[in-house]
Amino acid sequence: MEVSTNTHLVVNGNAHLVVKDGRFINNGIFQSGNGTVTLLGSASAANSAIGGDSISVFHNLKINKNNNGSPLTQNIQVDNELQMSDGYLDLNGFNLTLGSAAGQIQGETSTAFITGTNGGEIIKTLNVNAPNNLNPGNIGASITSSANLGNTTVRRGHSPQMINGTSGVRRYYNISPTNNSNLNASLRLTYFDHELNGLVEANLEPWRNKGAYWENYPVNSSDAATNYVETTNIDSFSLWTLGHGSLKLLVKAFLEGPYNTTNTSMNDALRTGGALPTTEPYTALNYTLKEGIGSSTSSAVLSTTGNNAIVDWLMLELRDASNPTVIVTSCPVLLQRDGDIVGLDGTSEVRFSRAAAASYYLVLKHRNHLGIMSANPIALNGQLGALIDFSDPNMSVYTLGTSPPLKSENGVMLLWAGDANGDGTINATDTNTEWRPQNGQPYIYMTSKADMNMDGTVNAVDINLFWRINNSKQTQLPSN
Ligand SMILES: [Ca+2]
Ligand SMILES: [Ca+2]
Ligand SMILES: [Ca+2]
Numbered sequence: 001m002e003v004s005t006n007t008h009l010v011v012n013g014n015a016h017l018v019v020k021d022g023r024f025i026n027n028g029i030f031q032s033g034n035g036t037v038t039l040l041g042s043a044s045a046a047n048s049a050i051g052g053d054s055i056s057v058f059h060n061l062k063i064n065k066n067n068n069g070s071p072l073t074q075n076i077q078v079d080n081e082l083q084m085s086d087g088y089l090d091l092n093g094f095n096l097t098l099g100s101a102a103g104q105i106q107g108e109t110s111t112a113f114i115t116g117t118n119g120g121e122i123i124k125t126l127n128v129n130a131p132n133n134l135n136p137g138n139i140g141a142s143i144t145s146s147a148n149l150g151n152t153t154v155r156r157g158h159s160p161q162m163i164n165g166t167s168g169v170r171r172y173y174n175i176s177p178t179n180n181s182n183l184n185a186s187l188r189l190t191y192f193d194h195e196l197n198g199l200v201e202a203n204l205e206p207w208r209n210k211g212a213y214w215e216n217y218p219v220n221s222s223d224a225a226t227n228y229v230e231t232t233n234i235d236s237f238s239l240w241t242l243g244h245g246s247l248k249l250l251v252k253a254f255l256e257g258p259y260n261t262t263n264t265s266m267n268d269a270l271r272t273g274g275a276l277p278t279t280e281p282y283t284a285l286n287y288t289l290k291e292g293i294g295s296s297t298s299s300a301v302l303s304t305t306g307n308n309a310i311v312d313w314l315m316l317e318l319r320d321a322s323n324p325t326v327i328v329t330s331c332p333v334l335l336q337r338d339g340d341i342v343g344l345d346g347t348s349e350v351r352f353s354r355a356a357a358a359s360y361y362l363v364l365k366h367r368n369h370l371g372i373m374s375a376n377p378i379a380l381n382g383q384l385g386a387l388i389d390f391s392d393p394n395m396s397v398y399t400l401g402t403s404p405p406l407k408s409e410n411g412v413m414l415l416w417a418g419d420a421n422g423d424g425t426i427n428a429t430d431t432n433t434e435w436r437p438q439n440g441q442p443y444i445y446m447t448s449k450a451d452m453n454m455d456g457t458v459n460a461v462d463i464n465l466f467w468r469i470n471n472s473k474q475t476q477l478p479s480n
Contacts, residue, residue, distance in 0.1 A: 003028040003052065011035030011059075026052035032079075036060035039070050045090065049073045057099065058082075063089050063112065072096070072120065079103050084112035091120025091158070098124040098137040105138040110192045116158040117170060128152040128177065133188070141173040141240070145185035150178030160197050161241045163207045163214045165356035168243035170195040175237035186220065186232040189242055193227065199244055203382045206231040209239035216246040216353030245382025247352040249362070251316065251333075251341040253390040255369050256407050256414035257453035257466055258311055264412065265337045266454075268309040273456040275445045276302055280332035280344075282315045284446060285367055285422065289315065291331040291354050292344070301346035307338040312454065313367075314341060318352060318360035321377035324398070324478045327363075329355045335366075339391055349384060357381045361398070362388060363477060367422050368449045369415040370475040372405050373398040390415075398476055405476035416473050417466040420450040424475035426467065435463055 001019050003009040007028040011017055014034050021041035037058055039048055048065060050056065051073030058078045063070055065087025072094040079099040082089070084107045089096070091114065098104055103124065108114065114122060124137030128149040135142040136154045143149075155174040160167045171191050177183075189206060196204075201224045206217040217231040229242055258266035270276050279296045282289055302310055314335050320326035333341050333350050341364075343350055359377035375396035378388060389395055390406065391413050397405045406413040418426040420434035435450035438458040443451065450458045452466035 001025070003030055003054075005053070011037070021047065023047060023049045023051070024056070025049070026054045026056045026074075028054065030054065030056050032057060032059040034059050034080075036062055036083075038062040038064055040064050042066040042068055045069050045071050050076060050089075063087055069115075077103075081106045082114075084108045084114070086112050088112070089114045091116030091118075091122070093119040095120055096122045098122065098139070101126060103137060108138070108140075110194065113192060113194075114158075115170075119157065119159055121174075122156040123153065124155075125151065125153040135188075139173070140171070140190040141175065142188040142190075143175070143185060144187075145183045147183045147185070148179060149183065152177040158195070161207075161209070161214075161239070161243075163241070163243040163356070164354055165358070166244055167197055168207065168241040169199060169204070170197050172239060172241040174239045177237055180236045183234060183236055185234040185237070186230060187234055187237075187240065188228050188230040189240060190226075190228045191242060199242075200382075203245040204229050204242045205245045205382070207241055207243045208234075213354050214243075216351070218246075244357040247318070247355055247357065247380040247382065248384045249316075249350045249352075249378075249380065250384065250387045251350060251362070251364070251390070252339040252387060252392075253314075253335070253341060253364055253372075254339050254412060254414045255311070255335070255366060255417065255454070256409070256470075257369075257417040258455075259409070259412070259414050261410050261412075265307060265339070266311045266335075268311050268337050269455045270312060270445070271302055271310050273443065275443055275448075275456060276310060276312065277445055278302065280315075281313055281367065281446060282332055282365075287315060287365065287422075288327070288330065289332060290327070290329040291352060295332060295344055297334060297344040297346060301334070301344070304346055308336045308340070308347065310346060311335045311337055315365045316341070316350060316352075317363035317365070318355050318380075319363055319373065319478075321359040321361065324361045324373065328360060330363075339389075352380075355380075364390060364415070365422075366415060368420050368452060369417055370405075370419050370424065370426070370473060371477050372415060372475075373477050375399070398478070400474075400476050400478075403473055403476070407470075416470050417452040418470040418473070419475070420452065420467075422449070424477065426470045426473045431463065431467060435467065 021043035064085035069088035071092040365371040420430040
């Protein structure tokens with residue numbers, strides 16, 4: 001049906017206008033009253049469009065389209081209910097505003113849904129104060145916070161977002177509160193299976209756009225049957241979507257010096273001596289971190305004893321599979337006495353939250369040991385893979401062909417000790433600029449880097465048993 005130019009279509013009271021197998025084209029003035037317009041039947045999408053020169057403001061709009069859909073060819077507004085009964089409403093590059101306080105979607109299911117892979121957004125604005133699982137307009141994003149967010153606009157679109165180079169699901173939410181800080185909010189993001197865009201549903205994790213990059217948020221709860229993923233501890237809102245999981249790695253390595261052949265684990269003298277900092281040291285030591293800059297662990301983590309006690313901070317890098325001089329991302333991690341390399345909670349696997357699912361060379365660095373890199377790129381897809389064990393002599397480690405990248409001690413591979421200034425070479429500079437001024441001085445973590453065996457003392461043992469023996473060794477890392 002068509003409302004011609006300069007003509008009025010008035011739907012009075014609760015009247016119900018049914019458009020069967022046809023379009024709703026408004027080139028004039030449409031007054032919806034408290035009525036309902038239903039698009040019904042099985043006509044093709046092209047013959048079921050909602051458009052016209054004028055923006056139609058519906059009270060109730062019902063889509064009941066027998067597998068086919070209705071594309072928008074103009075922006076529309078629905079002030080009460082958009083009732084999804086069957087088929088789909090394709091935004092088709094146009095916007096659907098859920099107007100007034102009441103405007104909301106009803107009955108959306110995997111067979112009666114709103115889509116819009118060519119663009120366009122569903123827009124809902126309302127006042128949000130201390131929301132408890134509030135799903136504005138039933139748009140699909142539920143917010144919980146004790147804060148007053150004020151006037152808040154939630155937009156939902158269906159063009160997939162590129163998350164650090166990998167495509168996300170075919171749905172995103174852009175949430176813009178007036179008061180957008182210290183929210184301590186949780187967010188439940190829903191989706192349909194047909195929006196998965198080839199991603200493994202069980203691996204979906206929330207991602208937030210931070211401008212220059214997307215940041216991963218951990219899954220607090222999820223349900224693949226009812227199709228949601230929820231995250232918590234959200235300080236402020238912006239653009240959100242779901243995508244592949246953060247890149248998770250199980251890694252193990254041992255450091256020469258603290259490594260003890262008798263019990264095949266490392267000493268944790270720096271921890272027991274209270275020398276380990278709770279904040280990552282690598283930024284202050286002029287290493288370039290791309291994730292977790294200035295991040296911290298807790299004194300509780302550093303009070304763990306036994307095989308999982310923390311020996312020291314390390315840093316890991318992911319390097320480009322086609323050019324291993326390129327550092328894609330890097331983060332600080334913790335090393336346990338039994339060689340497990342873990343996140344800052346002291347127990348979880350390592351997670352990179354800013355890299356695409358792809359293959360990378362894995363680099364391990366320590367502030368006074370020679371860094372190493374895997375000989376081959378490792379495929380990371382968001383699922384937890386096999387242990388990458390640099391202490392295993394069968395592990396292929398990258399070499400520049402000048403000297404062994406690791407020390408072999410009773411069949412266990414160790415990172416070479418002795419690079420006190422961390423420049424990748426063990427030479428006289430390490431003794432002259434690091435060991436000499438620190439020898440016999442009180443231990444300070446950031447400056448006592450010549451403590452090669454990490455026993456909490458800089459003395460002749462560090463020179464005689466480590467530096468002298470390893471002198472002239474170089475790191476087997478491609479320069480960057
Ligand atoms: Ca362990
Ligand atoms: Ca050096
Ligand atoms: Ca020492």
